[in-house]
Amino acid sequence: MASKTYDVALCRQLMAEISAAGREVPLRPTRYENGDRLELPLRGLWPDRSAMATFRIEKFIGGGFAGQVYRCVLEALESSAEGPIEGLEVGAIYGVKILIPPVPFAKRFRDRVYALAFQVPFSAQVIESACRAGVLWQKVIRRAAALEFGDEACVADVYAWFFDEGQQAFGEVREWVEGRMWRLEADTQLGKRRSWKTADPASCGSPEFIAKRQFMWRFVRLLHRMGAGELARQYEWGTLKSQPNLLKRSGHDDDPAAGLCAFDFRAGLALLPFLPMSPADIGLILRGLSRGVLVQFDRGDMECFRSFIAGHREHFAGMEGMLEALESSERDYRRSMPDISRQGLTLLTDGALRADVRAGLVTGYLRADLVDETYASRLSQGGSRFIGFYLLGAIPVVGRFLRCCIGNSDYRCHLKRFWSEPDYRRASWAAGLRYRLIGWLRCGRASSTRVRTLLIHPWLFWLQAFTLRLLPAGLHRIIAEPRTLWESLSASWGFMRSFFRDAAFRETWLGEQVAAGYKDGMLSEVERDRIMQHVKDPFIVKYLRSLGVHFATLPVTQVVSVIVATVVLVWRFRQGDTAGAAWLCFLGVLGFFQITPISPGSICRGVYVVALMIRERNYRDYLVAAPLSFVKYLGYLAFPFQMITTYPELARFMGSRWAMDAVRIVPVFGEHGALLEHAVFDLFFNVPRVIGGWFGRHARLALNLWMLAGVAIYDALTRHCNLDIKSTTNLLIAVVVLCILPRVLFYPVLKRR
Known part of the structure; x- marks a missing residue:
């Protein structure tokens, strides 16, 4: 999301026009742009001091269900008479997290799940005590981590x-951690990972993998011991998506266990017993149910917490005020929501608790623009008015509309003016159009040129809003802007032509890839320099040229699959099949081409490598690349496998880039640094190397068994199947080519010195 390029100036212009429209109910920004300035009233953790700060956004990092993150420079800081807030310095870089998702769909989904769990709006976004409890927990955990x-x-x-008044959401200012995710390491000792708890990372083939897993395991145990068990979900290995929450600080490349830093303690989605979000959540749900806990999110076990503090009182000396503030905030936070799964019948018997819950709900309504200050004060008095307003939230679709009509005088004024004043109605429509187009621009649904066209012809926008908007953003843009597809194809063709013909272009491309890998932390400075020293080596030149052929064959399988599927579709129609059956065959053919291990594209790659091997009369340098090039997906790594012993850094780097690109299509779990990324790298890079290593040591035995298996299959089929002479001959040829020739020809070449 954060990496998409779009016209930021146009977004700012549209936002300015929205602000100038004079709507009675403001349209709040879903997020901010790079270069924007944030004027924020800060509150320190302890002592509780206030300050006014001006942050300039350097970069929007991204966001998930918990909120949106920015890399900011503190440009100005005006402290109160109470004194400065510890840790803040003008000119320094900080991470600013606003606890509201940048994508409207993510916000709606998060809020619905949270409402099911606790029957309130998302507390950390709208309730002061919830936000404060979160930052205090992190501060205390930081001190406790020194013990472990x-x-x-x-x-x-x-x-x-x-x-933040702009988005009506709480947020936090935290340390900006300069670091990286783990490196995807070339490892032929995968079996050592099974004893990861006791293994020495330095003695393993994947030291950073082992070190990170050990750290997260110890960290989770620490959080459970100190009563923050639900926060530990952020670092449970089995969630498959917790690994990016642990960075490795820059400057600690020499020691795999040094510099690891946990930085994210804000959960985004509540864990419901019927809605596990990951494999590990199933175990967490079962353990919670065994304790009588139906819902899990960020609740602390305060008895366990007090016991932990009492056992390490000297270590927490000087934090007594902060610890009291944490307990107070945690108590206020829990009493601000119904949470019927825990508080249950107590809500009926405890009037003070009902008053606290009511106050929390009213605060949430106010900050969600459902009510104004006047109506909020009426709701605070309780009674039938509050009960009726609360129950309106259970009505789907129109519940929010009815609440706004009843509780927000600005919204009522907006509706009145909208239907009675044509000028206001046009201005309001125009503001809404611009607000939606900002979202289209950011997610890539529309170019800046088409956005301007849609502003001139609003009817085109509404036509697409109810049709093409239902499609993925990329497909929407291709249909609405066919020129985009042509430009993309032209750029791809130009890239492949230059890559195949121009050696200097290939070297420049590799240099850019290596520079990006160094920037992302995938390569150290030494590895980067070593790769660039060998850019002109003959094998690297050959690899880059072959990579150009691989790029050129990327669309071959897709084109052939569509052609064959279309032929099958037409043939089935001519055979009199129903439309459903014919289209099922069409989809079946497409699916077959996606899962078959050898495809038209991989055959093209394999033929090219074999031809290169024959032309150069160089067999040993292609013994790995030649057979692997015929395998779909794995064929893209054929040359990295071939050069693993001579150029290990480049081989690992290219395999890592391929794995990172491959997993991006998987939502949530395909995040950079998550476990799936490492698993894909292992599956397509490390596992074949392990198998290849075994084969290298037992090549003769493996090829003998393969040959005997082929002969046995031939014998069984000819004995038990009534094959004609043509089928028998074809089967014999297949067995000879696939099973006998590798033993007769491949093994002698492999063993040749």
Whole structure:
């Protein structure tokens, strides 16, 4: 999301026009742009001091269900008379997290799940005590981490919290951690990972993998011991998506276990017993049910917490005020929501609890623009008015509309003016159009040129809004802007032509890839320099040229599959099949081409490599690349496998880039740094190397068994199947080519010195 390029200036222009429209009910920004300035009223953790700060956004990092993250520079800081907030310095870089998702769909989904769990709006976004409890927990966990790991720096620091009026959401200011995710390591000792708890990372083939898993395991145990068991879900290995929450600080490449830093303690989605979000969630749900806990999110076990603090009182000396503030905030947070799964019948018997819950709900309504200050004060009095307003939220689709009509005078004024004043109606429509187009521009549904066209012809926007908007953003844009597809194809053709013909272009491309890998932390400075020293080596030149052929064959399988599927579709129609059966055959053919291990594209790649091998009369340098080039997907890594011993850094890097690109199509779990990325790298890079290593040591035995298996299959088929002479001959040829020739020809070449 954060990597998409779009016209930022146009977004700012549209937002300015929205602000100038004079709507009675403001359209709030879903997120901010690079270069924007944030004026934020900060509150320190402890002592509780206030300050006014101006942050300039350097980069929008991205966001998920928990909120949106920015890399910011603190440009100005005006402290109160109480004193400065510890840790803040003008000119320094900080991470600013606003606890509202940048994507409207993510916000709606998060809020629905949270409402099912706790019957309130998302508390950390709208309730002061919830936001404050979160940052205080992180601060205390940071101190506790020194007990386990010997250094507080293994948990990112947090300095302040705030309420952003622009988005009506709380947020936090925390340490900006310069670091990277784990490196995808070439490893032929995968079996050692089974004893990861006791293994020495330095003695394993994947030291960073082992070190990170050990750290997260120890960290989760620490969080459980100190009563923050539900927060530990952020670092449970089995969730498959917790690994990016642990960075490796820059400057610690020499030691795989050094510099690891946990930085994210904000859960995004509540864990419901019927809605596990990952494999590990199933175990967490069962353990929770065994304790009588139906819903899990971020609740602390305060009895366990007090016991932990009492056992390490000297270590927490000087934090007494902060610990009291944490307990107070945690108590206020829990009493601000119904949470019927835990509080149950207590709500009926405890009037003070009902008053606290009512106050929390009313605050949430106010900050969600459902009510104004006047109506909020009426709801705070309770009674039938509050009960009726609360129950309106259960009505789907129109529940929010009815609440706004009843509780928000600005919204009622907006409706009145909308239907009675043509000028206001046009201005309001125009503002809504611009607001939606900003979202289209950011997600890539529309180019800046088409956005301007849609502004001139609004009817085109509404036509697409109810039709093409239902499609994925990329497909929407191709249909609405066919020129985009042509430009993309032209650019791809130009790239492949230059890549295949121009050696300097290939070297430049490789240099850019290596530079990007170094920037992303995939390569160290030494590895980067070593790769660039060998750019002109003959084998690297040959690899880059072959990579051009691989690029050119990328669309071959898809084109052939569509052609064959279309032929089958027409043939089935001519055979009198129903439309459903014919289209099922069409989809079946497409699916077959996607799962078959050898495809038209891989055959083209394999033929090219074999031809290159024959032309150069060089067999040993292609013994790995030649057979692998015929295998779909794995064929893209044929040359990296071939050069693993001579150029290990480049081989690992190219395999890593391929794995990262391959997993991006998987939502949530395909995130950079998550376990799936490492699993794909292992499956397509490390596992074949392990198999290849075994084959290298037992090549003769493996090829003998393969040959005997082929002969046995031939004998069984000819004995038990009534084959004619033509079928028998074809089967014999297949067995000879696939099973006998590898033993007769391949093995002698493999063993040749």
